[in-house]
Amino acid sequence: MDKPGRIVKVDLTQSSIMSLAYSPVWSSAYLAGRGINIRLLLEHTEPDTEPLDPENVLILSCGLLTGTAAPASSRLHLSAASPLTGLLGSSSIGGHFGAHLRRHGIQALMICGKSPRPVVLRIGANGVRLEPAHDLWGRDTVETYRALRSAQGRSDVEVLCIGPAGERAVPMACIMSGPDHAAGRTGLGAVMGSKNLKAVVVDPPPGPPRYSSAAKETAARYVRRIRQSAEYSTFSTHGSVAYVGWCHERRLLATRNFRENSFPAAQAFDPQHLSGLTTRRKTCYRCPVHCKAELRLPGASEPLARPEFETAIALGPKCSLGDPQQVVLLHNLCSRLGLDAISAGTAIAFAMDLFERGILTAQDTDGLDLRWGDPAVMERLIEDMAQARGLGALLGQGVHRAAQSIGRGAERYAPHVHGLEMPAYHPGGSMATALGYLVSTRGADFTSVYATPEYRWSPEEAAREVGTPLAVNPLQPEGKPALVARSMMVSAVMDALGLCKVPALSLAGGFDLKCEAELVRHLTGLALEADDLLDIGKRILDLEQLANVGRGLDPTKDTLPEMVRHRPAPDGMRADLKDILERMRLEFFQFMGWTPQGIPRRMALPEPSPWLSRWTRRQKGWRNS
Ligand code: SF4
Incomplete structure (x- = not known):
C-alpha cells in the first residue's frame, strides 16, 4: 500500500530544512495535493499575507495517488497567495516531477522565507539541500532545465524552474518542468522568483515501485476504460490542440478578445497539419494517452513542444493569428521565458482590441502598431512582458490591473474574473x-x-x-x-x-x-x-x-x-x-x-483547527461544527 510521504518545510531565510509527518487524519479529510495545500495555506499564512512577501508560503504537493500504480497519476499541485489575483493561487503540473518526489518519500514541500541569493533546492537519496544558483539566474527555463540535467550527467533528473518572468516577479509568471509542462495559472512563478528560488531538482527515485496484483488489476481496468473512449485516439495522436476546430464549429471559440465566438482560420489547426510536423510523442508518468509531442518546424534549429488547446487558442484565435506554426513558436517563447501562455495571449488580445478601439494609441505602445494577428508584434510583447519593460510591463500585471491603469473605459474590454484572464471557451x-x-x-x-x-x-x-x-x-x-x-x-x-x-x-x-x-x-x-x-x-x-x-x-x-x-x-x-x-x-x-x-455556512473538520478563526472572524453566517 502507498502511504503518504512526509512534508518537507524549507525556510529560505534561515536556510533551514525540516521534515514533518503527514497526519493520517489528513488523508481521509483532504486526500493530498490541492486538498492538503489549502489546509496548510490556511494554517501557515494570514489573510493579509502579501503574495510577494517572504511570509507567503509556496506549497507543492503530490496528490494522494501521485507516483503510484494509478494511470496518469502524474500531478503535483502548487498553491500560494497569488500575485496575479491577490486571492488563492492554485495550479497543477504533470510530467514526472511529482512521481519522482513521491518516490523519494516526500508528499509535499512547503517553501517560505526568502533566500538572500539565488538558490536551487535539490532532493535526492542524500536528502534535501540548498545550492547556489548564480550561474542559472537570468537563464530561460529550457537553458536552466538542460544545465541542471547535464550537471547531474543524466537525463532522468526532474526539474521545476522559473524563467526571466519569474525572476522579475511578473504576476503572470509560470513554473515549468521541461519544455512540455507548466504550472501556468495565477502567477506562482512570481512567488518562486520573489523567494530567489530558481529551481527545484529531484534525482531519480531509488528503485521501481512494487504493487500487489489487486492494485495492478485495478489500474489495468482504468487503463482499459480510458482506451475504450471514442476520443482516445484523437487525444493520443494529435493532443488537445485537435479540438480547436471542434470549438469553432460549436461557436465557443474565444476570438479577437472575445468579440466573436468562431474563427474561420481555425481550420488551419486541423490535427493533420501539426501531426505532419510531429517527430516524437511524449507522455507523463504512467499515462496511456501520450498527449504531448515534439514538433520540428521547417527551418527551426531544434524541436519544439506542441501547444495544447488552451494555449493554442490564447495565442491564435484570441489574437486573430491563424498560422499554427507561428502559434507554436510563440507558445514555446512563453514557456522559455516562464510566462503563462494563456494569460499572456489573452493580455495581448486585450491590448490589440484596445488599440483598434483607439483606447491605446501609438503613444502608449512606443510606436508599436498592435495589428490583430501580427506574430512579430506578439513576439515583442511577450518578450517585454517577461522582461517587465514598456507596455509589456503593464500587460504582465494582468488585464485587470492593466485596465485600471489605462482607464479610458478599458475595463469594459478586460476579459477576467477576480483578476485571472478568461481561458479559451467563449x-x-x-x-x-x-x-x-x-x-x-x-x-x-x-x-x-x-x-x-x-x-x-x-x-x-x-x-x-x-x-x-x-x-x-x-x-x-x-x-x-x-x-x-x-x-x-x-x-x-x-x-x-x-x-x-x-x-x-x-x-x-x-x-x-x-x-x-x-x-x-x-x-x-x-x-x-x-x-x-x-x-x-x-x-x-x-x-x-x-x-x-x-x-x-x-x-x-x-x-x-x-x-x-x-x-x-x-x-x-x-x-x-x-x-x-x-x-x-x-x-x-x-x-x-x-x-x-457566497460564504460557506458550516464545516465539519476532523481535527482541531484554531487557524480557521483567523479566516472566518469577519464572515457573517460562518459556523464551524
Ligand atoms: S500525457 Fe497528457 S493526458 Fe497524459 S497525464 Fe500528461 S497531460 Fe494528461
Missing part, C-alpha cells in the same frame, strides 16, 4: 462555462471547473444526475448550478488525488468517482467510497472559498466583463447573460450550502 455560448468562470475558486477558469458534462452527458443522464435534461443544452441555464457544483467537486478530488483530468474526465468520463474510489481503496488502503470523495471535494472548495473571502473577495460582486454581458450577441450566444448569471450564481451558492453572499 462564455456566451455555454452557460456552464459562464457560471464556472464566475464561481471558480481561482478566478475565470475552465480546468478547475471542468464542466464538460454539459456536452458529454445524454439528456437522460442529465435528468438523472441534476434533475433536468435541459442541463445538456449549452444555452439554457437550467441544471447548470448543480452541474457546475458537481464538476467542481469532482475536479477538486482529481487535483487532490493527483490524477490528470484528460484521461480521468475527458476520456474515462468518471464524474461518478467510482473508479477513482476503487483506485484509492486498492492503492492506499483507505476505505473511501465515491460519496466520501465527493464530500472531500466539497470540503476543499469550502476552504478555498473561505481563503478567498478572508483575503477580501466579495463573491457577489465580480462578474464577467461588460463586453460579454452587454453587447449584441453573435450567433449561438445568449444576449441576456447578466440576469442569467446572477440567478445561476445564487442557485450555485445554495447547492454548495453557502449563504446568498
Whole structure:
C-alpha cells in the first residue's frame, strides 16, 4: 500500500530544512495535493499575507495517488497567495516531477522565507539541500532545465524552474518542468522568483515501485476504460490542440478578445497539419494517452513542444493569428521565458482590441502598431512582458490591473474574473462555462471547473444526475448550478488525488468517482467510497472559498466583463447573460450550502483547527461544527 510521504518545510531565510509527518487524519479529510495545500495555506499564512512577501508560503504537493500504480497519476499541485489575483493561487503540473518526489518519500514541500541569493533546492537519496544558483539566474527555463540535467550527467533528473518572468516577479509568471509542462495559472512563478528560488531538482527515485496484483488489476481496468473512449485516439495522436476546430464549429471559440465566438482560420489547426510536423510523442508518468509531442518546424534549429488547446487558442484565435506554426513558436517563447501562455495571449488580445478601439494609441505602445494577428508584434510583447519593460510591463500585471491603469473605459474590454484572464471557451455560448468562470475558486477558469458534462452527458443522464435534461443544452441555464457544483467537486478530488483530468474526465468520463474510489481503496488502503470523495471535494472548495473571502473577495460582486454581458450577441450566444448569471450564481451558492453572499455556512473538520478563526472572524453566517 502507498502511504503518504512526509512534508518537507524549507525556510529560505534561515536556510533551514525540516521534515514533518503527514497526519493520517489528513488523508481521509483532504486526500493530498490541492486538498492538503489549502489546509496548510490556511494554517501557515494570514489573510493579509502579501503574495510577494517572504511570509507567503509556496506549497507543492503530490496528490494522494501521485507516483503510484494509478494511470496518469502524474500531478503535483502548487498553491500560494497569488500575485496575479491577490486571492488563492492554485495550479497543477504533470510530467514526472511529482512521481519522482513521491518516490523519494516526500508528499509535499512547503517553501517560505526568502533566500538572500539565488538558490536551487535539490532532493535526492542524500536528502534535501540548498545550492547556489548564480550561474542559472537570468537563464530561460529550457537553458536552466538542460544545465541542471547535464550537471547531474543524466537525463532522468526532474526539474521545476522559473524563467526571466519569474525572476522579475511578473504576476503572470509560470513554473515549468521541461519544455512540455507548466504550472501556468495565477502567477506562482512570481512567488518562486520573489523567494530567489530558481529551481527545484529531484534525482531519480531509488528503485521501481512494487504493487500487489489487486492494485495492478485495478489500474489495468482504468487503463482499459480510458482506451475504450471514442476520443482516445484523437487525444493520443494529435493532443488537445485537435479540438480547436471542434470549438469553432460549436461557436465557443474565444476570438479577437472575445468579440466573436468562431474563427474561420481555425481550420488551419486541423490535427493533420501539426501531426505532419510531429517527430516524437511524449507522455507523463504512467499515462496511456501520450498527449504531448515534439514538433520540428521547417527551418527551426531544434524541436519544439506542441501547444495544447488552451494555449493554442490564447495565442491564435484570441489574437486573430491563424498560422499554427507561428502559434507554436510563440507558445514555446512563453514557456522559455516562464510566462503563462494563456494569460499572456489573452493580455495581448486585450491590448490589440484596445488599440483598434483607439483606447491605446501609438503613444502608449512606443510606436508599436498592435495589428490583430501580427506574430512579430506578439513576439515583442511577450518578450517585454517577461522582461517587465514598456507596455509589456503593464500587460504582465494582468488585464485587470492593466485596465485600471489605462482607464479610458478599458475595463469594459478586460476579459477576467477576480483578476485571472478568461481561458479559451467563449462564455456566451455555454452557460456552464459562464457560471464556472464566475464561481471558480481561482478566478475565470475552465480546468478547475471542468464542466464538460454539459456536452458529454445524454439528456437522460442529465435528468438523472441534476434533475433536468435541459442541463445538456449549452444555452439554457437550467441544471447548470448543480452541474457546475458537481464538476467542481469532482475536479477538486482529481487535483487532490493527483490524477490528470484528460484521461480521468475527458476520456474515462468518471464524474461518478467510482473508479477513482476503487483506485484509492486498492492503492492506499483507505476505505473511501465515491460519496466520501465527493464530500472531500466539497470540503476543499469550502476552504478555498473561505481563503478567498478572508483575503477580501466579495463573491457577489465580480462578474464577467461588460463586453460579454452587454453587447449584441453573435450567433449561438445568449444576449441576456447578466440576469442569467446572477440567478445561476445564487442557485450555485445554495447547492454548495453557502449563504446568498457566497460564504460557506458550516464545516465539519476532523481535527482541531484554531487557524480557521483567523479566516472566518469577519464572515457573517460562518459556523464551524
Ligand atoms: S493526458 Fe497528457 S497531460 Fe494528461 S497525464 Fe497524459 S500525457 Fe500528461
